[in-house]
Amino acid sequence: MNKTSPLRRFGLPIGLGILTLIVWEGCVQALNVSPFLLPGPVAIYHALVDDWGLLSEALLVTLQITGLAFVCAVLGGGLIAVLFSLSRSVETTLFPYAVIMQVTPVVAIAPLLIIWIDNVRLALLACAWLVAFFPILSNTTVGLNSSDHNLRDMFRLYGATTRQTLFRLRMPSAMPYFLTGVRISGGLSLTGAVVAEFVAGTSGQGSGLAYRILEASYQLQTPRMFAALLLISLTGVLIFLATSFISQRILGRWHESAMEREK
Amino acid sequence: MSETTTAVEATVRLRGISKTFSNGTTAVSKLNLDLEPGSFVSLLGPSGCGKSTVLRMIAGLIDPSEGEVTGSREAGRIGFVFQEPTLMPWGSALANIRLPLDLAGVKPAEANARARDALAQVGLEGFADAYPRELSGGMRMRVSLARALTTEPDILLLDEPFAALDEITRFKLNNDLLALWQAKRFTAVFVTHSVFESVYLSQRVVVMAARPGRVSDDLAIETDLARGEEFRTSADYAQLCRRASEALERAMAS
Ligand SMILES: Nc1ncnc2c1ncn2[C@@H]1O[C@H](COP(=O)(O)OP(=O)(O)O)[C@@H](O)[C@H]1O
Ligand SMILES: [Mg+2]
Numbered sequence: 001m002n003k004t005s006p007l008r009r010f011g012l013p014i015g016l017g018i019l020t021l022i023v024w025e026g027c028v029q030a031l032n033v034s035p036f037l038l039p040g041p042v043a044i045y046h047a048l049v050d051d052w053g054l055l056s057e058a059l060l061v062t063l064q065i066t067g068l069a070f071v072c073a074v075l076g077g078g079l080i081a082v083l084f085s086l087s088r089s090v091e092t093t094l095f096p097y098a099v100i101m102q103v104t105p106v107v108a109i110a111p112l113l114i115i116w117i118d119n120v121r122l123a124l125l126a127c128a129w130l131v132a133f134f135p136i137l138s139n140t141t142v143g144l145n146s147s148d149h150n151l152r153d154m155f156r157l158y159g160a161t162t163r164q165t166l167f168r169l170r171m172p173s174a175m176p177y178f179l180t181g182v183r184i185s186g187g188l189s190l191t192g193a194v195v196a197e198f199v200a201g202t203s204g205q206g207s208g209l210a211y212r213i214l215e216a217s218y219q220l221q222t223p224r225m226f227a228a229l230l231l232i233s234l235t236g237v238l239i240f241l242a243t244s245f246i247s248q249r250i251l252g253r254w255h256e257s258a259m260e261r262e263k
Numbered sequence: 264m265s266e267t268t269t270a271v272e273a274t275v276r277l278r279g280i281s282k283t284f285s286n287g288t289t290a291v292s293k294l295n296l297d298l299e300p301g302s303f304v305s306l307l308g309p310s311g312c313g314k315s316t317v318l319r320m321i322a323g324l325i326d327p328s329e330g331e332v333t334g335s336r337e338a339g340r341i342g343f344v345f346q347e348p349t350l351m352p353w354g355s356a357l358a359n360i361r362l363p364l365d366l367a368g369v370k371p372a373e374a375n376a377r378a379r380d381a382l383a384q385v386g387l388e389g390f391a392d393a394y395p396r397e398l399s400g401g402m403r404m405r406v407s408l409a410r411a412l413t414t415e416p417d418i419l420l421l422d423e424p425f426a427a428l429d430e431i432t433r434f435k436l437n438n439d440l441l442a443l444w445q446a447k448r449f450t451a452v453f454v455t456h457s458v459f460e461s462v463y464l465s466q467r468v469v470v471m472a473a474r475p476g477r478v479s480d481d482l483a484i485e486t487d488l489a490r491g492e493e494f495r496t497s498a499d500y501a502q503l504c505r506r507a508s509e510a511l512e513r514a515m516a517s
Contacts, residue, residue: 148349150345150347150349151349151351153319153324153343153345154343154345154349154362155366156324157322157323157324157341157343158362158363158366158367158414159366159367160366164366168351168362168365168366169351172351172353175353254352254353254354254394254395254396255352255353
């Protein structure tokens with residue numbers, strides 16, 4: 001891989017971002033575009049500041065659902081994968097259903113969940129979890145079955161128990177796969193939470209960012225829509241950075257993907 | 264350590280063993296072989312002649328379809344070195360070497376001490392905390408060797424362990440292996456397709472032929488010279504290599 005200097009790595013995309021903002025604001029001003037149609041960055045910034053009370057509360061709600069869904073997905077996906085790995089017949093029996101749950105779009109299931117589960121938060125959480133857990137399950141399942149066959153023989157030779165093989169060989173072998181699942185699922189937790197909020201469309205207290213976008217669109221508060229959108233994007237970026245960082249730390253010195261190669 | 268007297272008793276016996284895999288390949292057919300305790304035996308043969316299969320049957324990793332293996336299958340008696348170093352990439356050199364002891368439930372303090380011993384025996388004192396990725400190919404193979412030796416095995420099985428290394432490293436590891444064998448006198452079964460390596464290391468070279476895998480020749484490597492660079496450059500060595508080469512050619516022609 002080519003090693004780019006930090007200055008280029010951060011400077012170039014940030015430069016492009018600033019340039020885009022300037023051109024955007026310039027065009028909006030010069031062409032006198034209505035802020036209902038396309039607000040400029042300055043108007044969006046004002047919306048963000050003015051509506052901060054409303055938006056920050058919504059941000060917190062979305063963060064909560066996303067975070068909880070993510071944690072449940074990591075634990076649930078990981079545990080179910082381990083369960084699958086312990087028994088072929090359990091895996092063969094249940095895996096197709098996990099796939100069905102995955103391939104059915106969450107937007108289609110969400111209304112049902114919302115009917116079944118009284119507590120809206122809980123329903124949203126269930127939706128987000130449904131979307132987020134599968135990548136962890138499928139990646140970890142593959143990982144648990146992909147340990148080096150010579151190492152497996154080595155464990156057999158030394159009379160390792162099922163438990164020892166699981167903890168000392170299969171789980172560590174699965175770690176890079178699991179972490180890939182975690183990175184994907186981090187983003188999906190947010191997607192799941194946002195989609196579920198749109199579907200639920202609940203108003204009033206305790207609504208998340210997605211609902212604020214809907215609400216703002218009804219009121220033609222386009223700058224506020226953008227402000228909420230910005231917060232969702234930032235949340236996504238933050239999740240991406242955090243999961244990448246954690247994965248880098250865990251794989252540390254041992255895995256190819258986490259190694260810095262000197263040239 | 265002091266148990267070597269009881270250790271060096273059982274002769275490993277392969278009696279009429281055959282192995283046919285489920286896909287119909289007969290890898291080994293009616294093979295007989297006795298391995299004297301404490302001897303160094305090479306299995307020499309073209310690739311695909313069933314050397315690895317024989318080794319894995321001795322280790323008990325696979326069962327023969329026919330025949331019997333005795334004297335090797337009691338747990339803890341065997342060390343195995345694969346062609347690849349086969350280390351756990353997530354564990355330090357020390358953790359890798361300690362694995363057999365950990366699996367046997369040896370106490371951590373003792374396991375660490377013994378693993379450090381083994382690490383020193385293969386000349387890697389300073390590398391206990393290094394990860395496999397940070398080691399060269401030769402060093403990784405040394406770690407693999409140290410792991411096979413931590414349990415003080417009576418029988419050490421090596422499956423083309425140095426085939427992937429450069430010649431200089433291979434020579435060094437050959438000498439180190441000989442020194443370890445001379446010090447500990449385990450029964451060594453060394454699989455190789457190199458005539459030179461087999462003659463240099465062993466007291467006996469068993470030449471195998473393919474399709475189906477069987478013993479085609481059994482050569483005693485007798486010399487008055489001590490094994491080492493002197494032997495490698497001697498007329499004895501050249502002559503023994505020639506004999507082994509001829510035997511290998513016969514095996515491949517048959
Ligand atoms: N697990 C297996 N399943 C099917 N065929 C195998 C298996 N292992 C080895 N063989 C076949 O058995 C023959 C001998 O293989 P092997 O013992 O690995 O030979 P060598 O180590 O001498 O190169 C080869 O033809 C190989 O393809
Ligand atoms: Mg082989």
